[in-house]
Amino acid sequence: MGNTTWQSRWTVVRELAPGGECCTFLVRRAGGAKGNGSAASAHASDELCVLKTLKDKTSPERRAMMSHEAAALHTLDHPGVARLVESNAVKFQADDELYLVREYVPGKDLDAFAGSAPVPLADACAVVRPILDTLKFCHARGVVHRGIKPSNVILRDGKLHKPVLLDFGLTFNRDPFRTVDEEGGRHVEDRFIYLPEDTTRGADRKTDLSDLTQCAGLLFFLVTNQQPQTLIDDRDRKPHQRDTAARRIGRLDPPQRDALIQLFDVAFSDDASRRWQSADSLADAIDRLVNPLAPKVEDRLAGRARTIRQRLGGNPEVTRQQAGDRLAKEVVGCVSETMNAVNAELKDVLSVGLLLSRPKQGTKKLSMNFIFSHRNDGKRRLECAVSTVLENQEMVLVAECLGRSGEVARVGLFAPDSPQVLRTAIEAFLLDTAEHFANGVA
Numbered sequence: 001m002g003n004t005t006w007q008s009r010w011t012v013v014r015e016l017a018p019g020g021e022c023c024t025f026l027v028r029r030a031g032g033a034k035g036n037g038s039a040a041s042a043h044a045s046d047e048l049c050v051l052k053t054l055k056d057k058t059s060p061e062r063r064a065m066m067s068h069e070a071a072a073l074h075t076l077d078h079p080g081v082a083r084l085v086e087s088n089a090v091k092f093q094a095d096d097e098l099y100l101v102r103e104y105v106p107g108k109d110l111d112a113f114a115g116s117a118p119v120p121l122a123d124a125c126a127v128v129r130p131i132l133d134t135l136k137f138c139h140a141r142g143v144v145h146r147g148i149k150p151s152n153v154i155l156r157d158g159k160l161h162k163p164v165l166l167d168f169g170l171t172f173n174r175d176p177f178r179t180v181d182e183e184g185g186r187h188v189e190d191r192f193i194y195l196p197e198d199t200t201r202g203a204d205r206k207t208d209l210s211d212l213t214q215c216a217g218l219l220f221f222l223v224t225n226q227q228p229q230t231l232i233d234d235r236d237r238k239p240h241q242r243d244t245a246a247r248r249i250g251r252l253d254p255p256q257r258d259a260l261i262q263l264f265d266v267a268f269s270d271d272a273s274r275r276w277q278s279a280d281s282l283a284d285a286i287d288r289l290v291n292p293l294a295p296k297v298e299d300r301l302a303g304r305a306r307t308i309r310q311r312l313g314g315n316p317e318v319t320r321q322q323a324g325d326r327l328a329k330e331v332v333g334c335v336s337e338t339m340n341a342v343n344a345e346l347k348d349v350l351s352v353g354l355l356l357s358r359p360k361q362g363t364k365k366l367s368m369n370f371i372f373s374h375r376n377d378g379k380r381r382l383e384c385a386v387s388t389v390l391e392n393q394e395m396v397l398v399a400e401c402l403g404r405s406g407e408v409a410r411v412g413l414f415a416p417d418s419p420q421v422l423r424t425a426i427e428a429f430l431l432d433t434a435e436h437f438a439n440g441v442a
Contacts, residue, residue, distance in 0.1 A: 023055060372437045
C-alpha cells in the first residue's frame with residue numbers, strides 16, 4: 001500500500017468490501033499511537049474502526065466529498081450516526097492523501113438483514129422509525145444525507161431499534177447516482193431510488209424531502225424486498241403499484257394494507273410538495289401502521305393547546321372574549337345561510353349583498369352592512385347595518401336602517417339558547433327589511 005499519511009497511525013486488520021469511490025479497511029490504532037499508557041488509552045488503541053481512502057486520490061470532486069463527509073460527521077453527535085474518530089480531509093485542496101476514520105459499527109446492513117424475503121411490517125417499522133429521529137437531528141443541523149439506501153444503514157449489534165446511518169459523502173456530490181465505468185469511460189447508474197430533484201441544480205437538490213422519500217423507500221424495500229428505483233415507471237405506476245410489490249403488500253391485513261398504501265401514495269408523489277414534509281409527519285404515519293390508536297401529531301398538538309386554553313380560562317376577560325368570539329361566528333354563519341335562502345327564493349326580483357367586517361379574536365364588535373337591490377331597477381337600493389357589541393356578560397345585536405337604530409336581540413354569553421335566539425332575530429330582521437323594501441320603502 002506504500003507509505004501514507006495514515007499508515008503510521010493505523011494498522012490494517014483487513015480490507016472490507018470496496019465502496020464505489022473508496023477503499024475501506026477495518027483498522028485499529030498503531031502501536032506507536034496508544035496515547036499516555038493509561039487503561040483508557042490502551043482500550044482505545046484496541047478499538048476497531050473503519051478507515052476510508054479515495055480510489056481516485058486526485059479528483060477535486062471526490063476530495064471535496066470526503067471533506068464534506070468529515071465535516072458532517074464532526075457536526076453530528078448522535079447514536080444513529082457513525083462517530084467520526086479522525087480525518088485529515090480538511091486538506092482537500094492540498095496534495096496529501098485524504099483519509100477518514102469512523103467508529104466500526106458491528107452488525108448487518110439492511111441488504112443482509114432483508115435477505116431475499118419481505119420483512120414483517122412490524123420489524124420494518126421498528127427499523128425505519130428511529131432513522132427518522134436521526135434525520136430530524138441531522139436536518140436541524142443543516143445536514144442532508146441524500147444517499148439513504150439499505151447498504152448505508154447498519155443495525156448496531158443486530159438490534160432492529162438501533163439503525164446507524166453511514167456514508168454522508170453525498171451531502172456534497174453533484175451527481176449521486178452516476179459513477180464512471182473505468183473500462184469504457186461511460187456513465188453507469190447505481191441507484192436505490194431516483195428522484196426528480198436529483199437532476200436539478202442549486203439549493204433544490206439539498207432538500208430535506210429527498211431524505212424522507214428515501215427513508216420511505218427503505219420501508220418499501222423491507223416490506224416488499226423490492227427496490228423502488230423510480231417514482232413512476234414506464235406504465236405510470238408508483239413503486240407500490242407494481243406487480244410483485246402490490247402482491248406482497250396485498251397480503252397484509254386490510255387496515256395495515258390500506259394505511260401502508262396511503263403512506264406510499266404520499267411518499268412517492270413525483271411532486272415534492274405533495275410528499276411527506278417532515279420527519280415527524282412520516283414517523284407519525286409509521287407509528288399508526290403498528291398502533292392504529294396512536295394519536296396523530298395534530299392530535300397531540302391539540303391536546304397541548306387545550307391545556308394552555310384551560311390555564312388561560314381562569315382569566316375572566318379571556319373567557320368572556322372567547323365566548324363572544326364563538327357567538328360572533330354563529331352570527332356570521334346565520335347571516336350567510338339566511339342571505340343565501342333569500343337570494344335563492346327572490347333571485348329574479350331581489351338580491352341581498354353583504355359587506356362584513358370579520359371578527360378577530362378579542363374584538364368586541366362585528367359589523368355587517370347589507371345592500372338590498374332590485375334586479376330590474378338598479379336605482380332602487382336600501383342600505384342597513386347590524387352590529388354585535390359585548391356588554392359585560394351579554395352580546396347585544398343592534399340594527400340600523402332608514403336612519404333609525406334599535407336593539408334586535410340581547411343574549412347571555414354563556415346561555416345555552418343564545419345561538420338559537422340570535423338566529424331567530426337575524427332571520428326576522430333580514431326578512432322584515434326585505435319586506436319593507438318590497439313595499440317601496442327605500
